[in-house]
Amino acid sequence: MNKLALSLATLRYDHMTDLMIGAVTAEGITLNYLDLHYHDILLRGVMFHDFDVQEISFAKYASLRASGDDSLIAIPVFPNRMVRHNAIYILDGGPIHAPADLAGRRIGLPEWAQTAAVYVRGLLAHYYGIDLKSIDWIQAGADEPGRGEKVALSLPTGLRLTPVADRSLSQMLPAGDVDALICAQPPKCYGANPKVRRLFEESLDIEQSYVRETKIYPIMHTIVIRKEILDRAPWVAANLYAAFEEAKRRSVERALYTGASMFPIAWHSNSAQRAKEIIGEDIFPYGIELNRVTLEAFLDYTYEQGVCARRLSIEELFVPSTMVHAAV
Numbered sequence: 001m002n003k004l005a006l007s008l009a010t011l012r013y014d015h016m017t018d019l020m021i022g023a024v025t026a027e028g029i030t031l032n033y034l035d036l037h038y039h040d041i042l043l044r045g046v047m048f049h050d051f052d053v054q055e056i057s058f059a060k061y062a063s064l065r066a067s068g069d070d071s072l073i074a075i076p077v078f079p080n081r082m083v084r085h086n087a088i089y090i091l092d093g094g095p096i097h098a099p100a101d102l103a104g105r106r107i108g109l110p111e112w113a114q115t116a117a118v119y120v121r122g123l124l125a126h127y128y129g130i131d132l133k134s135i136d137w138i139q140a141g142a143d144e145p146g147r148g149e150k151v152a153l154s155l156p157t158g159l160r161l162t163p164v165a166d167r168s169l170s171q172m173l174p175a176g177d178v179d180a181l182i183c184a185q186p187p188k189c190y191g192a193n194p195k196v197r198r199l200f201e202e203s204l205d206i207e208q209s210y211v212r213e214t215k216i217y218p219i220m221h222t223i224v225i226r227k228e229i230l231d232r233a234p235w236v237a238a239n240l241y242a243a244f245e246e247a248k249r250r251s252v253e254r255a256l257y258t259g260a261s262m263f264p265i266a267w268h269s270n271s272a273q274r275a276k277e278i279i280g281e282d283i284f285p286y287g288i289e290l291n292r293v294t295l296e297a298f299l300d301y302t303y304e305q306g307v308c309a310r311r312l313s314i315e316e317l318f319v320p321s322t323m324v325h326a327a328v
Contacts, residue, residue, distance in 0.1 A: 003028055007032045010054065010079055019243055027239045031053070055223060056072065082218060083211060088120060089173065089183060089197070090180045092196070105135060112305070113153065132159060138172070142185065145165060148165075154306045169189075170187045237321055252283055
């Protein structure tokens with residue numbers, strides 16, 4: 001029987017590598033891996049549906065689903081996860097010294113619906129008790145002017161979000177026109193300007209304590225499949241999920257148990273073992289049950305912040321066959 005040929009667009013993660021090179025295969029499927037920049041994947045995938053299977057911003061995907069768009073449907077594979085305390089940038093000598101100081105200030109971000117920003121705002125509101133409506137939010141490109149939102153927003157009454165089209169956040173923070181930035185990637189002003197620093201300069205212990213205490217291990221991206229493919233071949237979802245899971249299992253095994261420097265990072269095995277103490281036996285979990293706390297918190301945040309027009313349930317996000325498969 002001929003295998004179904006599908007294009008796959010993701011970043012080149014180690015936990016995807018065995019799938020990319022064919023060391024792990026999805027039953028009945030031939031994957032054509034496309035090595036692209038993430039912003040190309042996002043733009044072409046969301047706007048034009050150029051790929052059969054792709055990585056996508058979790059917040060943008062949730063926003064699409066909440067608005068009734070089911071052209072892309074996710075499986076519970078989460079290739080990009082990061083705790084985001086280190087995504088807050090401030091000006092040394094400015095008015096911000098601690099999280100509480102962010103209340104009532106002007107804060108810039110590249111997009112309201114950027115997943116990292118969703119988690120940071122959730123952190124500020126639910127962990128540090130800051131009223132998001134007390135803040136003047138400024139939306140602009142991180143390093144280049146002209147960036148806009150990619151999905152429709154349903155902002156809550158009383159929340160102030162002002163787009164700025166002719167300046168970048170990297171220009172505004174050093175000039176003192178905003179008091180802080182929330183950026184998934186370090187803005188160019190960080191490093192270029194010695195006065196720009198992170199609010200949490202030594203964030204590792206703080207972030208690990210946060211995950212240990214809250215059980216929230218933020219999910220940045222998920223994997224989606226074009227609905228028209230699932231309509232024709234519904235078995236694709238479960239077979240892909242199993243393949244992604246096996247590729248990830250092999251990567252985690254390399255990180256934890258191989259007595260060699262499998263990654264160009266000193267003490268990577270020690271770091272992986274410490275993550276095991278905090279996160280659990282599976283240090284990079286896919287599926288629903290091991291991620292339920294994180295998923296529920298994320299769906300709360302997206303609704304409260306107006307990224308989603310309504311509060312989604314976990315069941316609305318994922319192909320049902322993968323939810324059953326992933327919970328086993």
